[in-house]
Amino acid sequence: MANSEAIAAAFADGPAYVPYLVVGDPDYESSKAYVEALDRGGADVIELGLPFSEPIAEGSTIQEALVRSLDAGMTPTRFFEFAEELDVDAALVCMTYYNLIYQYGEGEGPRPFVERAAAAGIQGLVVPDLPAEEADPLREACDEFGLDLVFIVAPTTRGDRLDRMMENVSGYVYVQARLGTTGARDDVSDQTTESLDRLREYDVPKAVGFGISTGEHAERIVAGGADGIIVGSALVDVVAEGVAEDLSTDEVADRLEALSRELKEGARRGYRSRTEAVESA
Amino acid sequence: MANSEAIAAAFADGPAYVPYLVVGDPDYESSKAYVEALDRGGADVIELGLPFSEPIAEGSTIQEALVRSLDAGMTPTRFFEFAEELDVDAALVCMTYYNLIYQYGEGEGPRPFVERAAAAGIQGLVVPDLPAEEADPLREACDEFGLDLVFIVAPTTRGDRLDRMMENVSGYVYVQARLGTTGARDDVSDQTTESLDRLREYDVPKAVGFGISTGEHAERIVAGGADGIIVGSALVDVVAEGVAEDLSTDEVADRLEALSRELKEGARRGYRSRTEAVESA
Amino acid sequence: MSETDTRTTEEPNDTAPSRRPGRERGRDDGKFGRYGGQYVPEALMPAIEELADAYGRYVLNNEDGFMDEFRERLADFGGRPTPLQRADRLSERYDTEVYLKREDLLHGGAHKLNNALGQVLLAKYMGKERIIAETGAGQHGTATAMAAAHLDMPCTIYMGERDINRQRPNVFRMKLNGSEVKPVTTGRGTLKEAISETMRDWAETVEDTHYVIGSIVGPHPFPVMVRDFQAVISEEAREQAIEKTGGLPTDVVACAGGGSNTMGTFAEFVDDESVALHAVEAGGSTLEVDEAAGVAPNSASLYAGEEGVLHGARTKLLQDSDGQIMESHSVSSGLDYAGVGPELAYLVDEGRVSPVAVDDDAALEGFHRLSNTEGIIPALETAHAFGFLEEHHEELGERVVVNVSGRGDKDLDAAIEETDQRDVPNAPDMSMFTEGM
Amino acid sequence: MSETDTRTTEEPNDTAPSRRPGRERGRDDGKFGRYGGQYVPEALMPAIEELADAYGRYVLNNEDGFMDEFRERLADFGGRPTPLQRADRLSERYDTEVYLKREDLLHGGAHKLNNALGQVLLAKYMGKERIIAETGAGQHGTATAMAAAHLDMPCTIYMGERDINRQRPNVFRMKLNGSEVKPVTTGRGTLKEAISETMRDWAETVEDTHYVIGSIVGPHPFPVMVRDFQAVISEEAREQAIEKTGGLPTDVVACAGGGSNTMGTFAEFVDDESVALHAVEAGGSTLEVDEAAGVAPNSASLYAGEEGVLHGARTKLLQDSDGQIMESHSVSSGLDYAGVGPELAYLVDEGRVSPVAVDDDAALEGFHRLSNTEGIIPALETAHAFGFLEEHHEELGERVVVNVSGRGDKDLDAAIEETDQRDVPNAPDMSMFTEGM
């Protein structure tokens, strides 16, 4: 199922590289430069984090980034302006928590947020604290305005729950590579392979995230069957380093672009080895 | 009833002046000079305080004096040496708490203490935490060694208790002028008159104490019927002043002697006005 | 209207098997009208589904005698039943019968143990091997640590670094009870970061770990489960009131932070239509809100909050117009929370529970009044209920039950400081305490 | 032999009307063999005679329903009965059934309230208008202040200035309860000066004032009266033990300072010859005595003391060879007293009670053990009983009742400091608490 053609296209041809950054981290202008650097680095879809004050699903790396952004004045209104001002080729997805979606604009419910997001060029939403069971109203609004609603599948998601989620998902599924919250790790988990196996029968692109930080990770994950890789904390770490070491915006942007290239390259290598394996089989 | 002739003599002819000091306050030698000054000032009986670590019946003036004496090393053994070394005319009475009497010497019970006291020239004992009900063993030892056992009569002592006490008392009764503990006050209480009235029928000298600090007090109390006055805190105050103001031993001794003269004079005036009143009646 | 209206659950009261049908609310799907639900990361869903299952089996159906063991341990280890005491001097002062439900006498000094013991025992029945919990002021953390020691379960408590420095005695109590206390250094180092950190731990360890939530908040089944564990307060109080006074009270009063002592005190009275239920919230310094600073100088989410989603449930919240959660404030750290249990939000909307805000000043007066007239030093949280009594006693009926949710020993320093900062008419002379400060 | 032998009272047990004759000891004349009596200044004799009379009428004969009201208030205000709890983990550790009598759950956090409430209520029945008490660490003072607030009696507590500075939380609790706290500046500013000062006040105000003594010490009728008020502990424990275990315990253990929780825990078992009674004293740092300095680095007056007269009674004391009272020492301020109740001294001489000294180190281990294995943080006083258990469990029978005389919240600072000063094998890592010290 897909509402957004741009997102569908991103997964259509080769593995998708889906980076994440917190919008407004550490400030509005630098953040714009960073997102654009991701784009230059080869992003197919960019997940833009809209910070919420109580981010219960995040690891500490992203939590700190959300705090930096909030402290610098980020709001949903500014977020949409940011999206509008961006000069990027990648498809944009907004990642945020349900309360911000629910409260936005006049009247209750998620519709005003989705309408505004659509107008700002956002193609999809990821809402980590919104399970499929509570998602009907948001799903309807997304369908109305042509946005995809991406769900996260955990290593522990199976059976009825998985079916229900796959009925509701659109665009891609976010396959959580391991238990836990977001955060860069050094290894790639076996849970990923298991999850991809479980999802094989569902006809929707599978992007794997949680803990990917190097081109080599990316390669292995895509080789293992992923249609895309989602990278968050590893990139946010670069921004945090920039803050800690007081680096120039350009320097940080360059690093982000370089890391993006490495990740994208890795994904491509993984894809090649997979298709070669299939072909030689 | 009387065991000690010296004490009987002290009350025989005119009102007795009975001053109290803590032995060893603030040190052994000064204390000896102070006691001898009381004697020069006209003391008929001197109450020598042997300090106990938990003096539950004392006001804060005397409590502090007891602490000074203990800190300077006073013990029952030293106390008896002190009594032996004293050069005074007045009869000596030891005022202390029962535990020191009970623990003294070999074997249990009060006998060794009394025996040693007698040898040191002590003529009587006042034990503020020993009511008549618990006094049999001490009473027996006193009788054996010729000491008087003085009891304190409180404003609240009446009826059976008073009778029992008066059966046991010897030497004199210590008539407590008011409720409360020791300590110099500015007035003389009505409770004194009442107490003396209650005691009239008993044939034993009545010495009034608690709160007497001036010649005028002494006069009024003796005029009211007392056979003697007991003065403690007012004298201990003089010693404390000496410590606080770092006065010479001679200076303090002189003040004690002077205050003693004033008190004794007051007592004599009171006695004269009483006998005149009786004669003119 | 919002989309949630379509999902409003029919109350299953009529067919409920339990003695008092009021307790059925939310049991099956965690919905209280428009409130409740399970807004959690997908990774936690299996854990809360497993928990909902265990709740149904052990708590509702007493499988393996779970509830029997729970009640027995509450009695022997916790000290239940707690008394319902007539407050002689307050009764005289207000010319009405005032009764105190003495949860301050529970082991640990607050109602918190009812829940902590229930959940740790449940975790044991579920075969979990480890307990985690978050704590702000440390009350829930200490209760959980005690229960974990008692039941021999390894326990880790997450606590913001700033809170650790403010609440050292409670930190020490947890450590004494053998719990690991993990300082949370992210963000501002307070309760919200500790909650996130605990969620993080749970998300990684769900398979062998149970997360003990401290109030009737969070995703289903926590709100109903915590309520059921705390409902022992009102089960006892209702019986005691009938036995002591020959009838039901006219009014029942409890302070409300997350609302666990509140619903515990109300649960068995909800169906007694004649009994008025008063939820007393922390009015802080004022009910005005500073949107720009993101600060609500109060914790009155029932009274002044708006519907939203926080920590796994839809409920009433203190939030700005964007939906960002405000920093709440109260003189009592245990009421200092921007949300409230969904069941209370529902009962307030239904008109069954009256929310009232009592400000810091009135709470401090209440604190001193109970201390010096009844000889009971209440927790500052509890003190709000006595501030309410002073301000609203004329509106009450002739028989009032007030829950004394906790004792004030933990609050002595705060009480000295806060009393010193304002003019509390009934406070003792504080100079000997404040001079060296 | 001493003269007191001639006055040894015949035990009136045989003709006693009460259910359990053991409680008759000392009722009539305050004598327990050679111990007890009324060694007080004459001015106080009328007051203690009046009190003895009131004790006979109200306590022994329940005149005007005094005992009924006392028991009702103990239940409703105090939280009685307290549980008798099986300690699962200690039972396993010692391979014997260990039961805990939970006096720590009493209002105020220690057994002290049983006595304070009884005496303040008695003062009310006697028509007194004012309460005074002394306190050292503040436990008896806080209990008295609570009782006085509850019963609307003006109350003055004397406390040494040095103790005030060491025990500020307790001072604050007393003030919160509306009591006046009078600093005593004479001497060293500790308990002994506070006792003298309270006696002084009483000597002046006996007519309208009652002096609430905090343990089974002092002149008759205090030792018997305080014992009778505290005996509720053993009344409950004996019944609970029979009900829970089908029989009497083999051993009963309580710590002993003045001995009020001790005799309260033993009273109903004294006539059960099969039950061994263990009084655990504070062994301090050593049982050796420094005569020259007048210091006993322990408080083991039953174990190491000699007969003497202190604070109104003949009993066992820590004293030097002159009879001066020694400064006692213990890690727990509540056991830090140079004397002990005369009834305990008597029962030890009779061989009915076994005195055992447990030193500071073992007490601290006991403190940590109960905290981290059972989830109960005991008072440092109480901790001595658990030090005893560890050291002597092999000598005990199969069913042991230990009185948990109080909770440890008051002792957190002391426990941190004392644990830091020595090598306590089972203590948690303390570095986060001690670094800033």
Ligand SMILES: Cc1ncc(COP(=O)(O)O)c(C=O)c1O
């Ligand atoms: C004594 C006391 N009362 C009330 C509360 C508030 O919690 P709740 O509203 O969940 O009962 C707390 C929380 O720490 C507390 O400690």
Ligand SMILES: Cc1ncc(COP(=O)(O)O)c(C=O)c1O
């Ligand atoms: C908890 C606790 N236990 C025991 C004692 C010792 O007193 P007693 O020996 O009179 O019970 C105290 C005295 O303060 C105490 O607070």
